[in-house]
Amino acid sequence: MAQGSDIGAEGSSPNAQRDQTRGTVMITALAGGVGAAKLLQGIVQIFPQEELTVIVNTADDIELHGLRISPDIDILAYTLAGIVDESKGWGIRHDTFSCLQGLKEYGRDAWFALGDRDLATHIRRTELLRQGKTLTEATREIAAHLGIYVNLLPMTDDEVTTMIDTAEGTIHFQEYLVKMRAEPEIRGISFRGIEEARPSPGVLESIGRSEGVIICPSNPIVSIGPILSVRGIRKALAAGKSKVVAISPIVGGLPIKGPADKMMRFLGVEVSALGVARLYADVASRMIIDEVDENLSGQIESLGMKATVTNTVMKTMIDKIELSKVVLSLLGIGRRR
Amino acid sequence: MAQGSDIGAEGSSPNAQRDQTRGTVMITALAGGVGAAKLLQGIVQIFPQEELTVIVNTADDIELHGLRISPDIDILAYTLAGIVDESKGWGIRHDTFSCLQGLKEYGRDAWFALGDRDLATHIRRTELLRQGKTLTEATREIAAHLGIYVNLLPMTDDEVTTMIDTAEGTIHFQEYLVKMRAEPEIRGISFRGIEEARPSPGVLESIGRSEGVIICPSNPIVSIGPILSVRGIRKALAAGKSKVVAISPIVGGLPIKGPADKMMRFLGVEVSALGVARLYADVASRMIIDEVDENLSGQIESLGMKATVTNTVMKTMIDKIELSKVVLSLLGIGRRR
Numbered sequence: 001m002a003q004g005s006d007i008g009a010e011g012s013s014p015n016a017q018r019d020q021t022r023g024t025v026m027i028t029a030l031a032g033g034v035g036a037a038k039l040l041q042g043i044v045q046i047f048p049q050e051e052l053t054v055i056v057n058t059a060d061d062i063e064l065h066g067l068r069i070s071p072d073i074d075i076l077a078y079t080l081a082g083i084v085d086e087s088k089g090w091g092i093r094h095d096t097f098s099c100l101q102g103l104k105e106y107g108r109d110a111w112f113a114l115g116d117r118d119l120a121t122h123i124r125r126t127e128l129l130r131q132g133k134t135l136t137e138a139t140r141e142i143a144a145h146l147g148i149y150v151n152l153l154p155m156t157d158d159e160v161t162t163m164i165d166t167a168e169g170t171i172h173f174q175e176y177l178v179k180m181r182a183e184p185e186i187r188g189i190s191f192r193g194i195e196e197a198r199p200s201p202g203v204l205e206s207i208g209r210s211e212g213v214i215i216c217p218s219n220p221i222v223s224i225g226p227i228l229s230v231r232g233i234r235k236a237l238a239a240g241k242s243k244v245v246a247i248s249p250i251v252g253g254l255p256i257k258g259p260a261d262k263m264m265r266f267l268g269v270e271v272s273a274l275g276v277a278r279l280y281a282d283v284a285s286r287m288i289i290d291e292v293d294e295n296l297s298g299q300i301e302s303l304g305m306k307a308t309v310t311n312t313v314m315k316t317m318i319d320k321i322e323l324s325k326v327v328l329s330l331l332g333i334g335r336r337r
Numbered sequence: 338m339a340q341g342s343d344i345g346a347e348g349s350s351p352n353a354q355r356d357q358t359r360g361t362v363m364i365t366a367l368a369g370g371v372g373a374a375k376l377l378q379g380i381v382q383i384f385p386q387e388e389l390t391v392i393v394n395t396a397d398d399i400e401l402h403g404l405r406i407s408p409d410i411d412i413l414a415y416t417l418a419g420i421v422d423e424s425k426g427w428g429i430r431h432d433t434f435s436c437l438q439g440l441k442e443y444g445r446d447a448w449f450a451l452g453d454r455d456l457a458t459h460i461r462r463t464e465l466l467r468q469g470k471t472l473t474e475a476t477r478e479i480a481a482h483l484g485i486y487v488n489l490l491p492m493t494d495d496e497v498t499t500m501i502d503t504a505e506g507t508i509h510f511q512e513y514l515v516k517m518r519a520e521p522e523i524r525g526i527s528f529r530g531i532e533e534a535r536p537s538p539g540v541l542e543s544i545g546r547s548e549g550v551i552i553c554p555s556n557p558i559v560s561i562g563p564i565l566s567v568r569g570i571r572k573a574l575a576a577g578k579s580k581v582v583a584i585s586p587i588v589g590g591l592p593i594k595g596p597a598d599k600m601m602r603f604l605g606v607e608v609s610a611l612g613v614a615r616l617y618a619d620v621a622s623r624m625i626i627d628e629v630d631e632n633l634s635g636q637i638e639s640l641g642m643k644a645t646v647t648n649t650v651m652k653t654m655i656d657k658i659e660l661s662k663v664v665l666s667l668l669g670i671g672r673r674r
Binding site for chain 2: 105146
């Protein structure tokens with residue numbers, strides 16, 4: 001076990017030295033929504049956006065009112081663009097909800113909050129997709145207009161949908177999470193379409209070429225899980241396992257946010273940083289766990305992973321940057337901004 | 338020529354008497370946007386919404402940002418629902434424009450003002466059309482949720498588009514009107530798709546069954562013109578010409594609103610109530626013209642039409658109701674509310 005503060009000095013690793021002469025160190029991150037967005041806010045404070053690729057879960061995507069919504073892509077894009085509503089972690093700051101109110105008046109379900117400014121994203125994305133663009137292309141165009149230089153890549157351009165089996169039937173993950181507030185007992189979790197889903201162009205290349213890969217502190221089952229399940233991704237990560245570091249989203253036996261605990265429990269996975277480590281043992285060589293979970297580091301190391309203990313609860317920008325420094329140090333990449 | 342105030346007492350016509358025993362007098366109106374909406378606001382004050390069918394121009398319809406916009410239907414619906422922005426004559430009162438601002442940020446043309454609440458209409462309509470509903474069905478559903486009992490019927494469920502030839506090329510009517518502020522010189526006007534367009538279900542039946550038909554004070558070329566050009570409509574009106582009354586949108590040689598003068602001039606039609614009467618002489622037996630155009634009534638009557646002179650400039654609700662009373666009286670239909 002290594003303490004975060006014990007990690008080698010910035011830029012001291014052979015990799016980083018090599019890449020500083022070459023001029024480019026690439027990092028790839030696997031990301032869900034809010035937890036990942038917080039970490040990436042820190043990363044881009046100390047690492048160039050242009051050299052960061054983020055592979056984003058799209059299994060939460062949903063069509064509502066005829067519009068294609070990509071919740072994780074939007075959370076990441078709005079966060080990186082500095083326009084996210086930080087109090088909620090999603091949506092756009094100071095947004096209004098007149099259109100949603102109108103849709104309600106037209107008798108539509110309005111359980112999924114869609115702000116007016118936010119809607120421009122969904123309208124534009126839907127228009128681009130209808131014009132035959134891929135989700136990757138649509139995402140690139142929207143991100144460019146938001147002034148984001150991070151390479152935001154949907155995990156796949158194919159349709160994958162997380163479905164939750166409950167006593168009331170099999171429902172879309174968003175319906176389970178947002179409409180039902182994650183209350184129904186889980187009887188099954190499936191990623192519809194995952195068998196046929198191909199990684200988006202650039203996904204495998206990015207993992208292969210990167211000096212370091214970060215598995216963000218996102219829900220390991222329904223955010224990171226679908227990404228790992230897209231054809232070729234798990235294998236690509238396993239092949240470069242030594243450069244992969246994962247941050248546990250479970251702190252003190254509970255998720256920072258969301259229903260990861262219920263899902264892990266349903267799947268028979270211990271709800272702890274150790275449980276997360278077991279899920280990632282084949283694809284990551286290092287786990288970052290919170291200080292409160294220090295007692296788990298021995299067991300994590302017995303899985304063949306290095307455990308690093310640091311504060312992982314990101315309340316302030318300082319927290320985000322400090323955690324990012326630990327991540328980059330573990331990857332042997334120095335602060336570059 | 339008959340003065341508006343000279344028209345027979347309410348409910349005194351044989352038609353109206355017959356229908357009062359039957360319990361239903363049907364009126365059909367042919368309508369464009371703002372001018373028609375003002376008149377219909379008056380009509381529904383004195384006549385039951387349930388017995389009024391409005392056949393609406395759809396040749397102004399446009400797809401923007403992947404959404405189907407039906408400007409005339411929306412103006413009429415919002416006006417009849419009492420939510421129209423009266424200062425503009427279109428859009429929804431107190432609407433916000435956050436989404437449009439967002440679309441602008443995404444590099445989109447934002448010359449067509451789309452309010453946030455307004456967008457709910459376009460999103461819902463587009464969703465219904467994509468689900469295979471007709472425009473008539475989509476309009477019925479939206480109108481019902483707005484609490485409108487008037488039977489709002491698109492003139493056709495087929496695609497018809499008014500195109501304007503200008504020196505800068507052939508452009509959509511909305512582009513000419515809104516984006517170019519009707520400034521380019523007109524070199525041609527065409528209704529693309531009009532040859533194949535079939536009247537919506539109920540359109541011909543409504544004209545046939547109605548006790549009276551009103552041609553609203555809308556642009557005779559691009560609002561009423563397309564309606565008259567849909568297969569069967571002109572013939573159905575001509576067959577019942579004696580029950581058709583038209584209100585001139587040209588007052589004192591100028592349109593109340595919009596570019597009707599430029600269009601009439603381009604087509605070699607005199608820009609006057611007389612010019613309008615010539616356009617309608619085959620489908621209407623009566624013309625209502627403004628007091629300032631009283632001098633034209635002789636020439637209008639020489640076309641074989643009865644001319645009625647009254648105030649047609651609708652600034653207040655009283656103006657609208659007074660004009661509506663004249664219209665209903667001419668149709669031999671008494672005030673029924």
